[in-house]
Amino acid sequence: MLPExxxxxxxxxxxxxxxxxxxAAAAGLGLRPGMAVAHAQAMVPDLRIEEADPAGxxxxxxxxxxxxxxxxxxxxxxxxxxxxxxxxxxxHLFAPPDAPDDGExxxxxxxxxxxxxxxxxxxxxxxxxxxxxxxxARHAGDPIVIxxxxxxxxxxxxxxxxxxxxxxxxxxxxxxxxxxTIGLLMAAPRAPLAKRFGSAILLRLxxxxxxxxxxxxxxxxxxxxxxxQGFPEPIATPEDLARATALLTDRLCxxxxxxxxxxxxxxxxxxxxxxxxxxIRIGTAAPTRDAAHMLRLLKPQIETIDPGFGIExxxxxxxxxxxxxxxxxxxxxxxxxxxxxLAPLVDTLLNRLGxxxxxxxxxxxxxxxxxxxxxxxxLARPNxxxxxxxxxxxxxxxxxxxxxxxxxLLPDNAPAHxxxxxxxxxxxxxxxPERIFGExxxxxxxxxxxxxxxxxxxxxxxxxxxxxxxxxxxxxxxxLSWFLHGIF
Amino acid sequence: xxxxxxxxxxxxxxxxxxxxxxDVLPFGVPEIDSHLPEKGLLRGAxxxxxxxxxxxxxxAAAALFTAGILARLSGQVVWCATTPDLFAPxxxxxxxxxxxxxxxxxxxxxxxxxxxxxxLRHPGLAAVVGELVRLPMTASRRLVLAxxxxxxxxxxxxxxxxxxAGEGRMExxxxxxxxxxxxxxxxxxxxxxVPGLGPARWQIDLTRCRGGQPATWIMExxxxxxxxxxxxxxxxxxxQKTRYRAPRYVA
Numbered sequence: 001m002l003p004e005x006x007x008x009x010x011x012x013x014x015x016x017x018x019x020x021x022x023x024a025a026a027a028g029l030g031l032r033p034g035m036a037v038a039h040a041q042a043m044v045p046d047l048r049i050e051e052a053d054p055a056g057x058x059x060x061x062x063x064x065x066x067x068x069x070x071x072x073x074x075x076x077x078x079x080x081x082x083x084x085x086x087x088x089x090x091x092h093l094f095a096p097p098d099a100p101d102d103g104e105x106x107x108x109x110x111x112x113x114x115x116x117x118x119x120x121x122x123x124x125x126x127x128x129x130x131x132x133x134x135x136x137a138r139h140a141g142d143p144i145v146i147x148x149x150x151x152x153x154x155x156x157x158x159x160x161x162x163x164x165x166x167x168x169x170x171x172x173x174x175x176x177x178x179x180x181t182i183g184l185l186m187a188a189p190r191a192p193l194a195k196r197f198g199s200a201i202l203l204r205l206x207x208x209x210x211x212x213x214x215x216x217x218x219x220x221x222x223x224x225x226x227x228x229q230g231f232p233e234p235i236a237t238p239e240d241l242a243r244a245t246a247l248l249t250d251r252l253c254x255x256x257x258x259x260x261x262x263x264x265x266x267x268x269x270x271x272x273x274x275x276x277x278x279x280i281r282i283g284t285a286a287p288t289r290d291a292a293h294m295l296r297l298l299k300p301q302i303e304t305i306d307p308g309f310g311i312e313x314x315x316x317x318x319x320x321x322x323x324x325x326x327x328x329x330x331x332x333x334x335x336x337x338x339x340x341x342l343a344p345l346v347d348t349l350l351n352r353l354g355x356x357x358x359x360x361x362x363x364x365x366x367x368x369x370x371x372x373x374x375x376x377x378x379l380a381r382p383n384x385x386x387x388x389x390x391x392x393x394x395x396x397x398x399x400x401x402x403x404x405x406x407x408x409l410l411p412d413n414a415p416a417h418x419x420x421x422x423x424x425x426x427x428x429x430x431x432x433p434e435r436i437f438g439e440x441x442x443x444x445x446x447x448x449x450x451x452x453x454x455x456x457x458x459x460x461x462x463x464x465x466x467x468x469x470x471x472x473x474x475x476x477x478x479x480l481s482w483f484l485h486g487i488f
Numbered sequence: 489x490x491x492x493x494x495x496x497x498x499x500x501x502x503x504x505x506x507x508x509x510x511d512v513l514p515f516g517v518p519e520i521d522s523h524l525p526e527k528g529l530l531r532g533a534x535x536x537x538x539x540x541x542x543x544x545x546x547x548a549a550a551a552l553f554t555a556g557i558l559a560r561l562s563g564q565v566v567w568c569a570t571t572p573d574l575f576a577p578x579x580x581x582x583x584x585x586x587x588x589x590x591x592x593x594x595x596x597x598x599x600x601x602x603x604x605x606x607x608l609r610h611p612g613l614a615a616v617v618g619e620l621v622r623l624p625m626t627a628s629r630r631l632v633l634a635x636x637x638x639x640x641x642x643x644x645x646x647x648x649x650x651x652x653a654g655e656g657r658m659e660x661x662x663x664x665x666x667x668x669x670x671x672x673x674x675x676x677x678x679x680x681x682v683p684g685l686g687p688a689r690w691q692i693d694l695t696r697c698r699g700g701q702p703a704t705w706i707m708e709x710x711x712x713x714x715x716x717x718x719x720x721x722x723x724x725x726x727x728q729k730t731r732y733r734a735p736r737y738v739a
Contacts, residue, residue: 342564342590345610349566349592349603357593361576361586373576373586382587387577389712395551395582397575428676431685455685461674462542462549463688486575487548488688 006044010037011052020052024121054080064120066221069319071107073267073279076216082137084130084216086277091126097356108144128152130216131208135163135182153209157183164204170197182208215275225261225318227251234273234310241270241302241311246295248316253291262287262324267317268298272308280305282351285379286343287322293344297351346378363387367436368451369485370399391434392455394465394486401483404466408482411472414454418466420484425464430456435471450477455488463488511639513560517707517716520692524668525699529557532639533667534632536623538646540673540693546573547619547647549672549690552582552710554617554643559583559714561641563614566607568592568600570619571647583714588614601627608634608642615641621649628664669696675706678721687711689719 006026010017017037026047031040041047061077068075071094074086091103094110108124115122125137125145132152136145139159147155156163159182161174174197179185185193186205194202206212220226227248235241245268256263264287268280280301288294305311349358359375363385366372372387387393406418414430432454438446453467465486470478514521514528521527529535537554539547551574558565565588567574572593576586592607594600597620604618608631616635623644635642644666671693677686688709695702708717 342610342612345566345607345612346590348606352606353592353594353599353603359591359593360589361591363577363586369575369577375591378590384585384587386580386585389581393577393581394575395548395555395578396546396573397578398573429679429685430683457677457685457688458542459676460542461676461689463674463685486578487543487546488552488578 005046005048006031007048007050008037008040009050009052011054062219063221065219068111069219069221071111073269073281073317073319074216074218074277076219078130078134078216082134084133086130086216086218086279087126089279090281104146105144108146112144127155129208129210130214131165131204132156132210134165135159135208139163153186156208157181157186161185164201164208166201166204170201173197213275215271215277218269218277220317220319225252225255225259225263225321226315227255228313228315230313231311234307234312236307236310238303241305241307241314242299244311244314245298245302245316246291248314249291249294249298252316252318253289253294256289256318256321256324260323260325261318261321262289263294263318263321264288265318265320266294266298267319269315269317270305270307270311271313271315273310273312274308276308278305281319283320283347283355284343285346285350285377287324288343288347289324290344293347296344297347300352343379350378366439368439369393369397369436371439392431392465392488394463394488397486398484401467401485404482404484406466406468406482408468410480412452414456415466415482418456418482418484425458427456428459430454432456433468436467448474448476453485513557513641515716516560517718519705519718520694520707520716523694523700523703524697529641530667531641532636534628534635534642534644534665536644536646536664536666536669536696538669538671539648540671540691543672543674544648547645548578549674549688549709550645550670551579553670553672553690553692554645555579555582555584556710556714556716557641557643558588558615558617559710561614563612564588564590565615565617566590566592566603566613567617568594568603568607568619570594570596570600574619581712582710583712597621601631604642605630605634608640609638611638611640613638613640615643617643617645619645619647621647623664623666625664628666632665632667663696666696667698668694671695678719687717692716 006029007023008026008031009020011020019031019033019035019037019040021033022031029044031044037049058079061079061083065075065077065083068083068085072085072087072090076084078084087107091107092100093103094107095101095103096106104126108126112122112124123137123143125133125140125147127133127136127147128149129152132147132155136147136155136159139162161179161182162171164182174185190202203212207214229244229248235244263284265281265283270278272278280298282297346358358378360378360380361373362376364372364374402420404418404420406415408415412433414432415427417424417426433452436451436453438449440447450471451467451469452471453465455463455465457463464484465488466482467485468480468482470480472480511531512526512528513531537550538544539550543549559582567589576589579589580586592603594603600618600620604616607613607616623646631642673691675689675691677689680686690707690709692705692707706719708719710716
C-alpha cells in the first residue's frame with residue numbers, strides 16, 4: 001500500500017454515506033468532509049475508505065489531552081479535533097534560561113515538535129481566551145501563532161466567521177448578508193444580530209473577546225490519585241482555603257498509601273463560582289506521601305489564588321506518582337538520626353527558588369577548569385568522586401576569565417607583574433605552568449589551543465590563578481594574551 | 489556550684505532560653521581553641537567570616553577558611569550565594585567534598601536570608617553558609633533563633649561590594665547577633681629555597697567574640713583536611729605564646 005494513496009473515513013447518515021474526515025493527500029485533490037462518498041469516489045477513483053470511529057477518536061483525543069498535562073495542570077479535549085491547555089502561569093517553565101519572557105513560543109514549539117515526532121500534524125495558538133485560541137489555531141495562516149495579551153480581537157478580526165464555532169446554517173445566512181470576517185461581525189450592532197440569529201452568536205463573540213467566561217473542564221488521566229471537595233457555600237478567606245487544602249492532602253495521602261504510591265507532582269485546582277479555575281503546581285525531589293510536608297509546600301502559594309466571588313470546589317491531583325514502599329527508618333543496627341532525610345528541605349527550596357537553582361556539582365573528566373564540573377540533582381546518590389587533589393584550584397572562579405595585561409618571559413616563566421582593573425600587582429612568588437590542552441574531540445577549533453596556568457602570589461599575599469593562551473612557541477596554540485581565571 | 493557560676497548560668501538562660509545545643513567544633517589548634525570561651529566554634533550559633541584587606545571583595549580566603557570549618561563537620565551543607573563564582577574544586581582542596589555541598593543560587597540577598605533560615609530549621613544538615621553583603625541585627629537574630637533550635641551551624645560569609653567602598657564592611661556595621669566574627673587576610677608567604685609557592689598564610693582576626701576577647705593569629709591556610717596550622721618559625725615568636733611545635737593536625 002502506497003502512503004500517498006488518499007485516505008478518508010466515512011459513516012452512514014440516513015440513507016447516504018458521507019465523508020467524515022480526509023487526510024492531506026485527499027484534501028489536496030479537492031475532497032472535503034461532508035460530501036457523499038459516491039461523489040468522492042467519482043472524483044478520485046483510487047481511494048482508501050475506512051469506517052469512521054467517533055468513539056475511538058474521542059478516546060484518542062482524551063489520551064492526547066492527558067498527555068498535554070505535561071505542559072500545564074489544566075488541559076481538556078476540545079472535540080472533534082483539538083485540545084485546550086490553560087497555560088496561565090506555566091509558560092515561564094519552558095523559557096530558555098537567558099530569555100525568561102519567551103516561554104510561550106518555546107512551549108508551542110516543544111508541543112508541536114513532540115506531536116510531529118508522534119506523527120500528529122498540529123497547529124497551535126496562544127491567546128487570551130479559549131475561544132480566541134480555538135479560532136486562531138484553526139484559521140490563522142501560520143501553524144504557530146501567539147496573540148499578544150490583549151490583542152485577541154485584532155488577531156481574530158480578519159478570520160472567517162466559521163472560526164466562531166457557529167451552526168452551519170447561521171454561517172450560511174451570515175455569509176449571505178455579507179458578513180465574511182469576524183471583524184465585520186464585531187463591528188455590527190448587537191441587538192439586530194441577536195434578534196435574527198439568536199443569542200448563541202453573541203455568546204460566541206463574547207467568549208472570544210473574554211467578556212463571557214468559558215471554563216474548560218480539566219481532564220485527568222485514568223487512575224491518577226485525585227481528591228475533590230465541593231462546598232455548599234463558596235469559600236473565599238485564605239484560612240478557609242488552607243483548611244480545605246489540609247483536608248485534601250490528608251485524603252490524598254490515604255489514597256496514595258492504599259496504592260503504595262508517593263506523589264512527585266501535585267496540582268491543586270480551585271474552581272471559582274464564575275467558572276474560572278486557578279491552579280497551583282508543586283514538584284517534589286523524591287516521591288512523598290507525607291501530608292504535613294505537602295501542606296508546607298502548598299501553603300505559601302495559596303496566597304497567589306484570587307478567590308473572586310468565592311471558590312466552590314477544590315481538587316488535589318497527584319499528577320505524577322511513583323511507587324513508594326514502606327521504609328524502615330530506625331533499626332537496632334544504626335543509631336536513629338533526627339531529620340537525616342533532606343528531601344523535605346530540598347523540596348521547600350526547589351519550590352521557592354526554582355529547580356535549576358538548587359543543585360550539587362559532580363566532577364567531570366575534563367582538564368579545562370570550567371568544564372570540570374556539572375550540576376546534578378541535590379539528592380543524587382553520593383558517589384565519592386572528587387577532583388585530583390594535587391592540582392591547585394581556586395575558591396572563586398571568574399566566568400568568563402578576566403583579561404589582564406601581563407609581561408612574562410617566554411616560553412614558560414610566570415609574569416613578574418600584571419595589571420587587573422587598572423591596578424598593578426607585583427608578583428613575588430609563582431608556581432607553574434600547568435598546561436591544559438584544548439579538547440579537540442569537542443570542537444575542531446580547539447585542536448591546537450593551549451592554556452598555561454600559573455598560581456602567583458602578589459606583595460600583599462593574595463594568590464591569583466592566571467593563564468596565558470598559547471604555549472609561547474607555536475602561534476597556532478594561542479595569541480599569548482593573559483587572563484585572570486580565579487582567586488585562591 | 490558557686491554563686492558566680494549560678495549567676496552566669498541564669499544569665500545565659502535569660503539570653504538564650506532555647507539553647508540546648510552546646511556542641512562545639514574545635515579548630516584542632518590549641519592556640520585558637522584555648523582562646524575561645526567554648527574551646528571551639530559553637531554549633532547551634534551564627535558565625536561571621538569575612539575577607540580582610542585585598543580579600544574583602546572576592547572573599548576567596550574567607551571561603552576557604554569556611555570550607556575548612558565545614559570539612560571538619562560531617563553531613564550535608566547548604567551554601568547560598570547570589571554571585572555564581574564559587575568553585576567547588578577549590579573548596580575540595582580545603583577538604584569539602586562535592587558530595588556534601590548543596591548549592592542554592594539565590595537571586596538576591598533577601599532570598600539568601602530566607603533560604604538560610606529555612607535550611608537552618610532542618611536538623612539533618614551540618615551547616616548552612618550564606619554569602620551576604622549586609623547582615624542587619626533583625627535578620628541575624630532570626631538566623632540565630634533558627635540555628636539554636638536545630639543545632640545547625642550558621643555561617644555568614646561577608647562580601648564587600650565593588651562599587652561602593654565601605655558598604656557592607658563588617659566593622660562599620662552595627663552589632664548583630666553573631667556569636668563570633670572572623671576576618672581572614674592573606675599574608676605574604678615566606679620564600680622557599682627553590683622557586684615555587686609554599687603553603688598560603690593568613691592573618692586570622694577574631695574581631696568579635698561573645699564572652700571572649702578579640703585576638704589575632706598568623707596561621708598556615710587550611711590543608712586538604714581543613715586544618716589550620718601554626719607556621720613553624722612563628723611557633724617560637726612572641727605573638728604565639730607557646731613553645732615550639734611542629735605543625736600538628738588533629739583529626
